[in-house]
Amino acid sequence: MSFLADNASLLWQAFLTTLSLAVISGICALVLGTLLTAMRVSPVAPLRGAATFYVEIFRNTPLTVVFFFLAFGIVEIDLQFPSRFISAVAALSLYTAAFVSEALRSGINSVPPGQAEAARAIGLDFRQTLGSIVLPQAFRTVVPPLGNVWIALAKNTSIAAGFAVTDLAAALQRLANQNADQLLTVFLAIVAAYLVITLPSAWLIGVIERRTAILR
């Protein structure tokens, strides 16, 4: 225990890095994913095609490859992220947006067609139908899948450790190298730190799910 107390500041910093990585990328991915979903159901065929292409590509690319390219690849076209942290946020957001879009699309498909038909019948256009009728209901039904995407994102932030971001997984590697005798303690502490993020999230998702559930 005294060992953990000695490294408390490192662990706390790492925990904050992981948490902010997850929160910032989560918000970016939600915005981008919603846009992608709107494109995928839009009347304009090329927009549908472009969004589907994006989702298919990112679904089939390992997250490590996305990280890898933003860290080492884009230098060749003279682009550079200001910091490792921002490039990690970019990789996580771009990757997660594809899965947010998948979850949202299944939500849109679960809204009864009568809702959209009624909205069309009273004269709402595509943007109004989607924005004020379909998406609000879709968001409610996708609370559990979106929440699970968020939890998966929180765990995926660990990959940033391989690309020079000092998050929890990186702290684990550093502490493990220095203190081989305390390895099990270090592992338990790191796993506990991840659970501190994911377990309350799971609980909160359950609460929101019950609050927003609609009877059909």
Next chain:
Amino acid sequence: MTTSTVLFDVPGPRARRRHRIGTFIGGLFVLALIGLALWRLGINGQLEPARWAILFDVRAGVPQALGNALVDTLKVAAVAMVAATVLGALLAFGRLSDHAWVRVPVTVVIEFFRAVPLLILILFCLLYLPQIGLRVGAFGALALGLTLYNMAVLAEIFRAGLLSVDRGQREAAFALGMRKYQVMTLVLLPQAVRRMLPVLIAQLVVLLKDSSLGFIVGYFELLRQARSLVEFFNFRFGDLYTFQLYVAAALIYIIVNVLLSLLARYVERRTRQNTKVAATADVELPADVQMGGGGGAVAPV
């Protein structure tokens, strides 16, 4: 996609013209972006044919190295997939057991391995197991980590599949006087597997994606191999082939994954057509499991 057609009217001639103009301008914009990127690459000399030729230069050993890396990647994925499928099936049976002393520990195991990030599991196998006398190495650690996580996910998939088989099948089997294990192996499992096949293959894609974590723990899969080739060539010729090798490694990953995804979709279509499993509901991996890297829900407390 039933709703997408009721979300808007079929575009008329004017709307179609507007869309065409918009597509044209948008297409120009995208082309301009690609052109800009290519131009920057050209200025940096990345497009010279000689630099790309290295990828096919057998004497420099690049195709062999990348091919070996692909084989190594597939090998670790295959080992993990087989082990995870077998263990996942056993765990699923355990979780459906009538005896609490089997059910409860199995549930704890499944939930634990779904709650821990995959990278942490792999690091645990890599760093801790040697301390207690198990020499696993990078391959073993990667395969073991992938197995532990995926067996938990697959156990849930199997359980969902077994529960989705019509209840009458099970009751009829019991009525014929079959034992519990007979009902499971002769009646429920064959039907469940047919339903779960597309999802199983989709999970293989996720597992293959996750094998790229080997890059971080020092297993020579595609990315790590590309990295080491780059370091080797940089030492001899300077920074000449970096971009090309990275692009090649990434493309191989994406192509293999897309091919497997297509296979999954094909199998799903075949299953749909089969009248014996006509009742197949929506068989698709949830978005969070597709994310890999230890995705999947955590049980609320």
